Amino acid sequence: MTVQLAERAYPVLIGSGALLELPRRLREKAVSSAVVVSDSNVAGEWGEAVLAGLTGVGIRSQLHAVQPGEQAKSLSELSRVLDFLEAFDLDRRGVVVALGGGTVGDLAGFAAAIWLRGVRYVQVPTTLLAMVDASVGGKTGVNSERSKNSIGAVWQPLAVFSDLTTLRTLPEAEYLTAFGEIVKYAVSLDRHLAGTLRHQAPALIERDQTALESVVTRGIELKAQVVAADEREAGPREVLNYGHTVGHALEIASNFAVPHGRAVALGLRAAARLGVECCGCPQSVVEVQDELLAAFGLPGDLPPVRENEVLAALLRDKKAREGRLRWVLPRELGKVQVGVRVPAATVERVVHEVLS
Numbered sequence: 001m002t003v004q005l006a007e008r009a010y011p012v013l014i015g016s017g018a019l020l021e022l023p024r025r026l027r028e029k030a031v032s033s034a035v036v037v038s039d040s041n042v043a044g045e046w047g048e049a050v051l052a053g054l055t056g057v058g059i060r061s062q063l064h065a066v067q068p069g070e071q072a073k074s075l076s077e078l079s080r081v082l083d084f085l086e087a088f089d090l091d092r093r094g095v096v097v098a099l100g101g102g103t104v105g106d107l108a109g110f111a112a113a114i115w116l117r118g119v120r121y122v123q124v125p126t127t128l129l130a131m132v133d134a135s136v137g138g139k140t141g142v143n144s145e146r147s148k149n150s151i152g153a154v155w156q157p158l159a160v161f162s163d164l165t166t167l168r169t170l171p172e173a174e175y176l177t178a179f180g181e182i183v184k185y186a187v188s189l190d191r192h193l194a195g196t197l198r199h200q201a202p203a204l205i206e207r208d209q210t211a212l213e214s215v216v217t218r219g220i221e222l223k224a225q226v227v228a229a230d231e232r233e234a235g236p237r238e239v240l241n242y243g244h245t246v247g248h249a250l251e252i253a254s255n256f257a258v259p260h261g262r263a264v265a266l267g268l269r270a271a272a273r274l275g276v277e278c279c280g281c282p283q284s285v286v287e288v289q290d291e292l293l294a295a296f297g298l299p300g301d302l303p304p305v306r307e308n309e310v311l312a313a314l315l316r317d318k319k320a321r322e323g324r325l326r327w328v329l330p331r332e333l334g335k336v337q338v339g340v341r342v343p344a345a346t347v348e349r350v351v352h353e354v355l356s
């Protein structure tokens with residue numbers, strides 16, 4: 001598949017064994033050296049194979065592994081990655097290979113964006129979330145001391161290699177939470193995908209490669225379409241925030257104890273209910289969405305969070321313009337409306353309902 005952008009387009013390879021294509025594709029682009037940035041979990045499973053493939057075609061390569069988890073998206077970790085690129089002498093004919101989940105992709109992509117004012121990089125997403133979300137769109141960056149993703153750049157990869165085989169080693173909880181985002185795509189943009197998810201849930205839970213291939217492909221297609229229409233988040237990209245208003249507030253109120261996908265799942269539950277109240281959305285959408293989420297164990301048991309803290313975090317949402325929130329709410333299955341205003345009392349009632 002090709003992601004079409006104004007200045008340039010890049011390929012996304014999806015399937016079992018996509019990673020085997022990496023060395024040859026890089027050779028074709030006259031790449032002479034590569035730094036593979038990964039985290040210690042992913043490096044332990046897949047690092048050797050990737051390095052062996054690259055050196056096998058004569059690309060000078062080394063691996064730099066960071067600690068797993070969100071802490072890796074920090075300025076100090078970024079600084080270590082840049083030091084590694086310098087010591088390795090990565091020049092303009094080299095590439096950075098981001099091998100891992102969204103954490104590694106954001107960190108390594110940002111390092112590539114600023115090293116020598118920008119070198120080429122490829123994404124090799126190894127989580128389902130990174131495949132359908134983080135690896136498409138070119139947003140890269142790290143967290144500041146106080147806020148998530150506040151330091152970053154838009155920097156598009158040379159190519160994305162979504163190898164479904166890598167998902168075999170992904171822990172169950174990490175795998176299932178990604179369905180929060182996939183259900184988001186289905187309910188906001190594609191009713192056909194909603195049907196596929198419903199029928200294929202058992203196969204998807206088993207990580208059946210054929211079922212996964214179709215769902216991952218569709219997820220990437222949907223995100224790519226939205227991103228291509230709106231590379232710098234001025235308008236259409238706002239649809240991707242469906243479920244993220246309450247979701248983000250819940251993450252903050254729980255001090256990020258609630259994983260992103262679960263928080264989004266709860267946010268989707270809230271947004272669909274608001275859609276019924278404010279956008280004439282049929283009640284059946286709430287039911288279909290609840291059922292889809294439940295099929296993947298979402299939102300699941302959440303740690304206790306205070307309702308008033310969720311509401312306070314909502315008011316501080318960076319997406320609020322002129323102090324008032326702009327909601328993304330469903331009108332029907334597969335269609336959302338952006339920029340909806342909702343009375344505060346309605347928000348409070350619905351947040352209370354989904355949290356109880």
Ligand SMILES: NC(=O)c1ccc[n+]([C@@H]2O[C@H](COP(=O)([O-])OP(=O)(O)OC[C@H]3O[C@@H](n4cnc5c(N)ncnc54)[C@H](O)[C@@H]3O)[C@@H](O)[C@H]2O)c1
Pocket residue numbers: 039040041042045068069070073100101102103104106126127128129130133134135136137138139140149166167168169170171174
């Ligand atoms: N740039 C974007 O557009 C965008 C979009 C969505 C999310 N993100 C970012 O992505 C990050 C979350 O990414 P994530 O959910 O992929 O989590 P992650 O990268 O933190 O990975 C989750 C865990 O799974 C492990 N892991 C990853 N792949 C594995 C594999 N194949 N086998 C075994 N273990 C594996 C990791 O070591 C880690 O412990 C957040 O920082 C978020 O901000 C970015």
Ligand SMILES: [Zn+2]
Pocket residue numbers: 181244260264
């Ligand atoms: Zn998200």
